[in-house]
Amino acid sequence: MSLAAVAASPATTTAAETNGFLSPTGVEIAFLLVGLVTLGAAVVTVTTKQLVHAALWLVVTLGGLAVEYLLLTAEFIAWVQVLIYVGSVVVLLLFGLMLTKAPIGRSPDADSGNRWAALTVAIAAATALVWVVVDAFRTTWIDLDGAAAGSTAVTGASLFQNWVLPFEALSVLLLAALVGAIVLSRKAAANRPTGSTALGKQPAGTDPATSDEQPSRQGKEGAR
Amino acid sequence: MHLAYPAVLSALLFCTGLYGVLARRNAILVLMSVELMLNAVNLNLVAFDVWLSKTAQDTLHSGQALTLFTIAIAAAEIGIGLAIVLAVYRNRGTSDIDKLRDTAETDDGDDSDDGHDAHESAASTTAEKAEATA
Known part of the structure; x- marks a missing residue:
């Protein structure tokens, strides 16, 4: 908790991310690139004026998150994500857009009047969360070597040994x-x-x- | 991998979903933003579970189990939410959540509400409620 780390939160983010590891591994670079694509698609999802495009950008976001799960060696979660979210939830959302007769093309009233208040709240929340998270886990590394932590065998064994009652x-x-x-x-x-x-x-x-x-x-x- | 990568990404995704929930006007877009927030939580759970499964001696893989439960609950939530939105659209003719300010159901709901002021429509709905209870 040095004073330099708490000086300014965006500077804290970049400083901790570039100084925390002087040589980013390939997994980290891949995670960063896919994360940028995911975050960009998420931002387009919540800001685009075309309603159907929002659902299609949501596919990109959820698929990017599935790739992130794969990079975190959680294979089973990744394929469940692809199956359930990309396969069924987005299809349900598209059907919902069609059944409520959403306009094809630009709809100028997609955002409500309180978008600036919403932007303020979101930026404040993002600043606080990123600051706290980076400050808390600055010296924490995930060990991705060895056996996969989320392969189907491991996940299934833990799910049906320890989590049977919540499953039912x-x-x-x-x-x-x-x-x-x-x-x-x-x-x-x-x-x-x-x-x-x-x-x-x-x-x-x-x-x-x-x-x-x-x-x-x-x-x-x-x-x- | 540094733990800050997935944690920061999930925080930013959560706040993106938060902006969408607050700023969107169509109910289905609000549901999409809720999905974004749930996915951010899922990423957090998976990342911390992978971290803890390597540092702790024996683990229950609670993060991944909770992620699976969250995905299932999110699927149920999107089904129920879309059913509610479709029912509202069938009854009110709109899925604009800014126009769903009163829960009282009137015959000519949105058309008369547009012309009135907020307190006038509120007064009319209270009058209708009084008529309905009388």
């Missing part, structure tokens, strides 16, 4: 999320029980609140 609880959570997503995205599920209870009092088809509202809304959606 996670399957229950996934089932709950599946049921919840189905319930939320069913179209007439919200009106069905009230309609059936109202059916006992009135004859069907004379309930204007449910029977007239729903087809007009669906017809409007179909016409769009």
Whole structure:
């Protein structure tokens, strides 16, 4: 915690990163380059005006993170990242953009009016976090030699020896999320029980609140 | 590898996601920014797990297990979140989170809300709530 290290935080970052290791290894250089690509893609993701491009830049970000996991010898996490994030989450996001009829091309109102406040908060948080992290782990090195710390055998063994109960609880959570997503995205599920209870009092088809509202809304959606 | 590399990268990614959550207007873009923040946390977990698995004698690989759990929970979160966004879009005709200021559901929701002031629409929604409870 020298005084020079706490002088100014951006200078602290660069000074610690260049002085901490006088000869960066090849893994570090690769990590730095892929990290720059990842961070640039992330910045484009949150700043671009074209909504579909944001999702596509998110693919670059998540793929870059998968490469970073590979460089950290966490192979299983890397392929899970590729499978789940790039394979399914981005596809889900693209489907969500299509289903909400996001405009193709530039949309000038992609950012809200409080973007400068958001930028201030983000820069302050980045400064504080980078300062603290660099100051705390200035003299810490990861030993990447030897057996991989995150190969499939190691990860599977630790997962099924020590983490079985959370693993099973996670399957229950996934089932709950599946049921919840189905319930939320069913179209007439919200009106069905009230309609059936109202059916006992009135004859069907004379309930204007449910029977007239729903087809007009669906017809409007179909016409769009 | 110096531990500061993945730690700084994850901190910067987290703050990028933080900016996106605060500054974006479309709900799906906000969800993308949340994914960025979750991925930053994942990178942190993996890096510290690799560091600790080499320095400690025996390890539970808790970082990698927690990363897998975070990925699964993020997948569940994006599914539920998109279902909610689609339900909101179906009901309100917009996924603009700046226009989702009141949770009261009106028949001509967004069109009448645009013309009014904030306190007028709030007053009208309270009046409607009073009508609904009466």
